[in-house]
Amino acid sequence: MILYIMSKNKNIAVENDATAKGVIAMLREIAIIGGGAAGMMAAIVAARNGANVVIYEKMNRVGKKILATGNGRCNLTNINLSHQNIGCLHSTNRDLVRNILKQFTVENTIDFFEILGIAHKVEAGGKVFPMSDQASSVLDVLRYEIDKLGISVLCDCEIQSVKKIKDQFLLKDQNGVEYRADRVIMVTGGMSSPSLGSNGSGYGLAKSLGHKVVKPFPALVQLKLESPFLKVIKGIKFDGEASILVDREALRKEEGEILFTEYGISGPPILQLSRSAVEALEYKKKPQLKIDMFPSHTHDELVALISLRLSYQYDRPLDFSFIGLINKRMIPIILKEAGIHHLDKLCSEVSNKEIRNIVKILKDWEFSITGSQTWANSQVTAGGIDVSSICPETLESKLVKGLFFAGEILDVDGDCGGYNLQWAWSSGYVVGNEATIK
Ligand SMILES: Cc1cc2nc3c(=O)[nH]c(=O)nc-3n(C[C@H](O)[C@H](O)[C@H](O)COP(=O)(O)OP(=O)(O)OC[C@H]3O[C@@H](n4cnc5c(N)ncnc54)[C@H](O)[C@@H]3O)c2cc1C
Structure with a gap:
């Protein structure tokens, strides 16, 4: 029997009652705080899994930083990076980095973008760029997919508090408007290039939920x-x-x-x-x-x-x-x-x-x-959310069930060469998946 289950933004067809129960479990509201590279990847993966996804973004549009990457060309990954070779990514928990890169590899990233329409080329040092040489094309295809999947995007919406009440999260924005969610994915980036959105606000949110922050400092500067x-x-x-x-x-x-x-x-x-x-x-x-x-x-x-x-x-x-x-x-x-x-x-x-x-x-x-030079000039933030309180396979908080972290907010940073975006894509993929199945 085919059932149609009304989700907020789409009809989901399922084949029998058992699967329907699974889908009902997946019809959860997932709040994604931050519409950067990691946030958009997480949103797409979660929505493809059937979740109701809302991206909360403090800027007037998502993905502003992506436009600035690779001098406007977006060095989206690096073919020399793999879970066996993570020398260009730095963290206090290298096993966590390996686990995450294994789940969504550089090849997966290239395929993911190829399917969205980004043909790629490999340049010196293994750097991968879109054939178009335009970072905007990467953002365009991500935004198109987000629209296609019916993901809600609330821009000019800075989340200023997150609380867990029983099984739900209560989020509040700068105007005092409240939102509820079953799962929260915190992907607010670090402190680098604050004019592009990431100003370290996520650290405060994470601290209010009990997480520790390894002192951030500017890198690639x-x-x-x-x-x-x-x-x-x-x-x-x-x-x-x-x-x-x-x-x-x-x-x-x-x-x-x-x-x-x-x-x-x-x-x-x-x-x-x-x-x-x-x-x-x-x-x-x-x-x-x-x-x-x-x-x-x-x-x-x-x-x-x-x-x-x-x-x-x-x-x-x-x-x-x-x-x-x-x-x-x-x-x-x-x-x-x-x-x-x-x-x-x-x-x-x-x-x-x-x-x-x-x-x-x-x-x-x-x-x-x-x-x-200052945060304004730095391309990436070293330090961030202490990964000892994060599950190394799922990136779920060990302190707050249903809370996930990905991207630059974590104490993981990379060299120049496509490593930081790969970290954002891989970790975004993992949390998008885990938040819908766990
Ligand atoms: C100039 C520049 C060039 C770069 N070039 C490259 C490159 O070519 N290749 C590469 O691999 N890496 C590059 N990087 C690094 C890479 O862009 C980042 O590591 C990556 O974008 C991090 O993704 P993220 O999603 O974790 O965070 P971000 O992209 O910083 O996204 C975080 C988002 O969260 C939003 N946000 C923050 N706080 C809140 C809040 N409280 N409520 C709601 N929204 C919030 C922000 O506005 C932002 O949109 C570059 C960085 C810069 C600055």
Whole structure:
């Protein structure tokens, strides 16, 4: 016998009474607080399972952050990520991250978006982008699916309190309007880029329900350096290598385009290293940044190259001899840092020791890191809801039955390269599923 069960937004056909009971159990109101990547994924999965889903979003539309991702191109995942290889995701519970990525893999993500209409391409480093090169296309297909599934979306609705009363949750927005739900999925993001919606409000909601928050700090963010030269060298870009040193130990090294700025330093390798630097500062350590402006040359090769140039230009001033090798604005600074104060001395007068000192600066220039740019500039939040109180298979709260967390609000964050969105898709998928079946 086919039964039709009226859900708020759709008719669900079921085959017999037993299944009908299952579906009735699934016809629960699921409140999703936050319409970002994780929230939209959770909503789609829960609605496909037959639940009544409402997304509560404080901004005037869902998915604003997605539009800003990948410089407007949306680096939606990374083919190098798998549950066996989670090195680019950071958390105090790595097993939890593995469990979740196993349940909704990178391949599942690519298929999910292909079915919605997003053809994909893989770029350097395994980064996956939509073929259209438009982040807006990713948001368009998600919103289309949300509409198609009849998911209710309440925008300009900031949830300011969540309480559990018996088996139900009571949510209240900024105007005092109350909403009821059987399950709550909290996906309010972290604190990074608050102009796109995520301002840390979810931490307060979670704390009011008994959860602890691991102190958040900005990651994937530009670094502030201590240096008297920044005003002169700001705007200079070069392909180089950067490493983070903490207690003289090199923690991590990255190559790519590096940019000096008025406050310090930026560029993809710096963003990638920033987590280790900011974490060290949080622990009151004194991290250093080491810059190698000639990563393709060893020290000896660079000494040989410079010696050769000086021998050709023996009757020219030393500072002039570096024109064509390094940015002109950099020359006096590099020479002074190398302890050479007569910048215009003749090349023939330069000693081997001085050449070695110059090479030391060009390859091992060290700066003290004094801080990072603000939340407004950071792309992701390290820290967040303490995962020790979260079930590592289902992402349900161990403290409050029926409450789930996913995405950046949790103490899980990733490197640059599609890892953060993959975490949002995988964890969103798991909670969307679990909230309908548990
Ligand atoms: C500029 C930029 C570029 C990025 N590029 C990439 C990239 O290319 N690839 C990648 O993998 N990652 C990228 N990231 C990181 C990635 O976008 C995030 O990690 C991911 O979007 C997090 O998803 P989320 O759903 O957990 O949180 P969010 O996307 O932050 O969504 C949270 C939502 O909750 C809403 N909200 C917050 N509080 C409340 C409340 N109390 N009531 C109702 N609604 C609320 C917010 O308005 C927001 O819409 C980038 C981030 C930034 C800022």
